[in-house]
Amino acid sequence: MHGLGRHLTLLVFLATPAMAETFDPSSLELAALIECRADVPAYNSFALWLGGEPGAAGTLGWKEVPSGNPFLRQYRLPAPVHVFRHETGTIVFTATGPMAVLDGIAAPELARQLGVPATVSSPDKFLGEKVMAERTEDSGGVTFATRIALSVSTVDTHPGQTLAGCSYALEIGD
Numbered sequence: 001m002h003g004l005g006r007h008l009t010l011l012v013f014l015a016t017p018a019m020a021e022t023f024d025p026s027s028l029e030l031a032a033l034i035e036c037r038a039d040v041p042a043y044n045s046f047a048l049w050l051g052g053e054p055g056a057a058g059t060l061g062w063k064e065v066p067s068g069n070p071f072l073r074q075y076r077l078p079a080p081v082h083v084f085r086h087e088t089g090t091i092v093f094t095a096t097g098p099m100a101v102l103d104g105i106a107a108p109e110l111a112r113q114l115g116v117p118a119t120v121s122s123p124d125k126f127l128g129e130k131v132m133a134e135r136t137e138d139s140g141g142v143t144f145a146t147r148i149a150l151s152v153s154t155v156d157t158h159p160g161q162t163l164a165g166c167s168y169a170l171e172i173g174d
Contacts, residue, residue, distance in 0.1 A: 023049035025059050034083045034091070034098050036132040036166040040146045043097065043168040050093075067092055068157035074101070084114060084164055092163065099151070099165030107162040111152040114164070127153045132166075145171045 061078035072092040090101040107126035116128040133148040
C-alpha cells in the first residue's frame with residue numbers, strides 16, 4: 001500500500017484507541033459476533049477493547065486458557081453460549097474473529113447444516129467458508145473493502161472438536 005491508502009491506514013490505527021474506549025462490555029452479544037450477525041465496526045470495537053483494555057476478559061468473566069495453538073487465543077466462558085443450535089463454554093479468537101469450540105458435531109455435518117461449502121474435506125482436516133457480506137466502497141480515490149465470512153473447521157490442537165465462527169475484515173487501499 002502506498003500514498004493516501006497508507007495515510008488512511010495510519011489514521012484508522014490512531015483512531016482505534018477511541019473506538020476501544022467507547023465499547024460498553026454490557027452491550028456484548030457474543031453469539032451475534034460468532035454467528036456473523038454483527039458488522040465489522042461492532043466487531044472491531046469489541047476486539048480493540050478486548051485486546052487493549054487490561055483485564056477486559058476478566059470483566060466479562062472469561063478465563064484465558066492455553067489453546068496449544070499459537071494462532072488461537074482461547075477462553076473459558078462463565079456460562080455457555082448458544083450458537084448454531086449448539087452450546088459451548090469455550091471460544092477461540094483467530095486474527096480476524098471469534099469461533100465457538102463445539103463438541104458433539106462433526107465439522108462436515110455442521111457445515112452442511114449452515115450451508116458452508118467445503119474448501120478442504122479429508123479425514124484429517126476440514127475447512128469451509130461462506131461469505132456472508134462483502135462490500136467495496138470508493139471515497140475520494142480510496143477503496144474500503146469489508147468482508148464477513150462464516151467458517152467451519154477442524155484443527156489438530158482441538159481433536160474431536162469443531163470450530164465455527166466468523167471472520168470480520170476491513171481493507172483500505174488506494
